[in-house]
Amino acid sequence: MARKVFISVLGAGLYGKCKYVDGDFTSQNTFFVQTATLEYLNVKQWSKDDVALFLLTDFAKRSNWDKTITQRRNNAIQQDIVYKGLEKDIEDLKLPIQIVPVDIPDGNNEAEIWDIFTKTFSELNNGDELYFDVTHAFRFLPMLILVLCNYAKFLKKVTVKSITYGNYEARNKTVEPNEAPIINLLPLTKLQDWTYAAGTYLDSGNVNKLVEMSGANYADFAEKLKETIADFHTCRGISVIESSHIKQIKVLMDSIDTSDLPPLKFVFDEIKVDFKKYDDVMNVKNGYESAKWCYKNQLYQQAITILIETVISDICISEKLDWKRRKNRDIASNALFIVANNLSEKGWLIVSNTENKDKYKADYLTMVETDPSSLDSIDEKVKYKSKYYSELVLYRQLVASERVKSLVELSTMIKDVRDDIDHAGMRDGARSFAEIETKLDEIFLKLNTIPLCS
Numbered sequence: 427m428a429r430k431v432f433i434s435v436l437g438a439g440l441y442g443k444c445k446y447v448d449g450d451f452t453s454q455n456t457f458f459v460q461t462a463t464l465e466y467l468n469v470k471q472w473s474k475d476d477v478a479l480f481l482l483t484d485f486a487k488r489s490n491w492d493k494t495i496t497q498r499r500n501n502a503i504q505q506d507i508v509y510k511g512l513e514k515d516i517e518d519l520k521l522p523i524q525i526v527p528v529d530i531p532d533g534n535n536e537a538e539i540w541d542i543f544t545k546t547f548s549e550l551n552n553g554d555e556l557y558f559d560v561t562h563a564f565r566f567l568p569m570l571i572l573v574l575c576n577y578a579k580f581l582k583k584v585t586v587k588s589i590t591y592g593n594y595e596a597r598n599k600t601v602e603p604n605e606a607p608i609i610n611l612l613p614l615t616k617l618q619d620w621t622y623a624a625g626t627y628l629d630s631g632n633v634n635k636l637v638e639m640s641g642a643n644y645a646d647f648a649e650k651l652k653e654t655i656a657d658f659h660t661c662r663g664i665s666v667i668e669s670s671h672i673k674q675i676k677v678l679m680d681s682i683d684t685s686d687l688p689p690l691k692f693v694f695d696e697i698k699v700d701f702k703k704y705d706d707v708m709n710v711k712n713g714y715e716s717a718k719w720c721y722k723n724q725l726y727q728q729a730i731t732i733l734i735e736t737v738i739s740d741i742c743i744s745e746k747l748d749w750k751r752r753k754n755r756d757i758a759s760n761a762l763f764i765v766a767n768n769l770s771e772k773g774w775l776i777v778s779n780t781e782n783k784d785k786y787k788a789d790y791l792t793m794v795e796t797d798p799s800s801l802d803s804i805d806e807k808v809k810y811k812s813k814y815y816s817e818l819v820l821y822r823q824l825v826a827s828e829r830v831k832s833l834v835e836l837s838t839m840i841k842d843v844r845d846d847i848d849h850a851g852m853r854d855g856a857r858s859f860a861e862i863e864t865k866l867d868e869i870f871l872k873l874n875t876i877p878l879c880s
Contacts, residue, residue, distance in 0.1 A: 431557065444604040745829070757817065766838050
């Protein structure tokens with residue numbers, strides 16, 4: 427079971443007595459916000475394995491900690507007042523937890539600051555739940571604590587359950603004893619976590635931290651984002667082009683409520699930018715945008731695979747062919763090769779993937795070579811007509827297509843790199859990683875010069 431760890435810095439100042447409040451909670455009348463916060467956190471219900479760490483400079487220990495303290499000088503009124511140290515105050519609470527004073531330096535230079543950081547970090551165990559009181563975290567310490575939170579989350583897998591501040595200066599002076607609010611600062615570290623998670627996604631395309639952060643409030647958004655990114659990672663071209671998950675995430679993002687943590691709006695706005703480029707309905711440009719996304723996030727194999735398949739889809743859609751049908755996609759791919767290599771009609775079917783060794787095909791190719799126009803009058807009963815004539819007509823259509831011609835150079839560049847990547851560089855003339863990156867840069871620069879179909 428995870429250990430609960432309370433962490434507080436004790437100052438050396440003379441503190442005034444008050445009660446600390448939050449909602450229905452009211453603490454005892456105390457000099458020390460730490461006493462009130464331990465009550466606020468209901469530490470009486472914690473276990474003997476749990477810990478309260480008190481970070482003490484030598485001056486703070488002498489002024490405010492030692493249980494032998496019975497009075498202190500109040501310079502404002504020039505007399506001694508009844509006073510007791512925090513150690514005694516906590517002892518009187520009869521808590522079941524371990525009380526651990528941690529000696530720290532004053533923090534007057536960089537070496538002392540790192541000493542405080544290291545000593546605090548060394549007190550933590552893997553998986554601890556942390557509860558911070560930052561009321562007397564003077565000067566740089568609030569920042570140090572926030573940095574420590576992130577550092578410990580990463581290296582010791584801790585979770586931060588509470589960060590509180592007792593605002594003595596804002597106490598209600600019209601009542602006796604005065605009442606001061608306890609302020610919950612946990613949203614600050616939550617915002618920090620969200621910012622890190624969003625930054626990780628925007629910088630690398632890794633969605634795991636965002637999913638982990640989502641919780642109940644943003645579960646639907648996180649799930650759809652995960653599905654969308656999974657489409658990119660696994661090259662699910664049909665889902666991407668049809669906007670199967672993209673349209674859902676765009677709807678969800680427009681309805682996200684960030685009222686519980688208002689600055690999150692700007693975090694989500696950054697993520698939204700990534701999806702503004704996509705169409706909500708079926709559009710081949712979604713394929714191109716997902717290829718660019720993969721390229722930006724260095725998912726090079728996915729980028730090049732999605733890109734060439736999107737080019738083929740683009741041709742089929744432009745020529746009003748069923749872009750999901752394998753036969754049409756094969757012919758579109760072959761058409762790009764035919765135009766790139768300026769093949770004659772005899773060569774059109776040689777590059778086709780269908781029944782290359784069929785004897786009827788040989789007869790057909792002979793007929794094409796002799797007189798292609800004569801095919802229009804061939805008897806319907808000739809076996810090769812029904813088998814290949816419609817294919818020839820489709821090739822003629824695609825070879826003459828302006829869209830095919832506009833994509834030939836790009837497709838040639840793509841296929842060369844794709845073959846190198848897909849064969850893991852295990853072929854003659856394999857490129858280095860740097861050479862592949864250079865080629866990919868050239869490919870995506872070329873893509874940006876080609877008008878995309880709307």
